[in-house]
Amino acid sequence: MTIFRSHVLICGGTGCTSSGAAEVIGSFKQELARRKLDEEVLVVPTGCHGMCEMGPIVVVYPEGTFYCKVTASDVPEIVEEHIYKGRPVQRLMYEGSGDMPALPHYKDIPFYGKQHRIALANCGYINPENIDEYIARGGYEALGKAITSMTPAQVIDEVKASGLRGRGGGGFPTGLKWSFCAAAQGDKKYVICNADEGDPGAFMDRSILEGDPHSVIEGMMLGGYAMGADEGYVYCRAEYPLAIERLKHAIAVAEGYGLLGNNIMNSSFSFHLHIKEGAGAFVCGEETALMGSIEGRRGMPRPRPPFPANSGLWGHPTNINNVETWANVPQIVGNGGEWYAAMGTEKSKGTKVFALTGKVKHTGLVEVPMGITLREIIFDIGGGILDDKKFKAVQIGGPSGGCLTEEHLDTPVSYESLTALGAIMGSGGLVVMDEDNCMVDVAKFFLEFTQKESCGKCVPCREGTKHMLLLLEKITEGKGTMEDLAMLEELAHMVRDMSLCGLGQTAPNPVLTTLRYFKEEYLAHIVDKRCPAGACTALLEYTILQDLCKKCGICAKNCPVHCIPGDRKSGYLIETDKCIRCGTCFEKCPFGAIEKK
């Protein structure tokens, strides 16, 4: 047996791969071989560490030294200095803020300090393409325990006791959902994993599939055992090639081990798993549309009842959960429901993964216990607002969620508290906005998304979102009236109350919450024809401040529409009616003599 004295973990998630992790991995292998260290140092490509913005991330064990923004050219230094000579490379460590020295270890970094990783426990810690590493961490133990010593009803009881609720956004109690499907009549049942993650800014499901695919497989098998299903589908969007590749590999290896297939571990339980690649339509995240897509029909929702638990895929009883929900199941069955229920709030148990993006210092993936406040997530874990600007709002729950403000920062995060404020937990997207973000523009952005993604089956969603978008465009162009605002609000309520599926029912949320918390911004656009954040280009005006102007002519030379006439002697003026508000003159002026208002 070969013992490796040191393990070099290199993040191979999508984020780090796009910032050059593949080259770093290659460079490590080459450099270690050159120094004949390849038999004592193991290179391990892992899944996402969460701190994507500092990627590519490299962690060197046994010390656990955390290096960020590593490039292929840094590798010889790490190998020579750290791995060979035992001198960790200071300059590549995470820099604490202010006077804090470089922080060499994971646990010291504030980003990880408040996190509690269950669904992400193995992400960034094991090689997702090596099933033995998953097994070494206790993987498939829960499955073995369930099929050899528990009845299906006992598995459901554990999940019920855990208080786990659907992590895809709905928040329906998972154990209860399972008991419906388990009770349904039918000799053929299915379980489905919804991996059609499509919210702008959300990537937790992708990261789990990439970093720890076996946890999802094991979770689905436990669900299959509990509900009497022998077949499962993972519905994953084709835009996630790496996740699909890792999942395919994981399924093949699990089949090779006999962990997937017939009579698993010599029991009467059999389970087969398939992947269905979706074309990436947002509406296919809705369960009835998703099943339609698997069946080969166009992805459109249908009215419920019948619920999938009674009549789902091809008319058979079916249970659908999302990736993060499934990934929690093995640990719940393994450690017991009470263990999980000890974390979180009274009604929202356990942890939740959030994708932290937008104007925050540390973007990335964080898993926190329920009940943590938004302030802790954004300021303690996320490090606060980029460039130390002023916090304005946080959009939570993606295009179906809402914008919350400063006054909500100390609200403990739970399904109930967020719904009460007009937002939703959603799948866990957190987009942070600062003073430069216009809230009307933000509402428009999300509505543009849902309007495009509306499947068109029901009128309120198809026509309603379109008209809401037209009204928002009118307002951001400074042509809106007070009647438009009233109409927008009326339409929002109509679309919310009368749409067929969750997409339409939640699409107005960004508009409704911004109207509720930022009405004065809408009024500024309509009454004063002004965008307070300076984001709506149609309402901007660029002028040259003559006392600061040095008459250099750089603005005139760079203007793409030639609307800055003048010469070096008499100076320059912007012709407002011809100006397209591209901002080029503003950026190019070396003297800051152009004002944007």
Place this chain on the structure above:
Amino acid sequence: MEQKKVTSLQDLRAIREKSKDLSSARSGGETTVIVGMGTCGIAAGAREILNEVMSELARRNLDNIAVQTTGCIGMCQDEPLLDVIRSGRRVTYGRVKPEDVPTIIAEHVVNGRVVEKLAIGRAD
């Protein structure tokens, strides 16, 4: 794919046991062995010591030992230096020769008996 099928919980646990090393280097191990690999250490033969440590651990199938390297600590005259941290106590061995390594591992790392004739310092 050439591999044995997992047909029972015992099979699964056997794989878990066999793969322990895959994550034990990451969890830090129960006992730590540190070899001084500064320029002085390398010049005095620390590389051979490190190789010997690794092959001795492999020979004895010890997969819960973390092996680290460290830079020069200023005791260049006593290199190669080898430290053992066991139950929170750190013992430094000096002028270690490759043939001393099996003794240190057998006596100290495995059985917890400090090899007095080679020990030059302690820190609790």
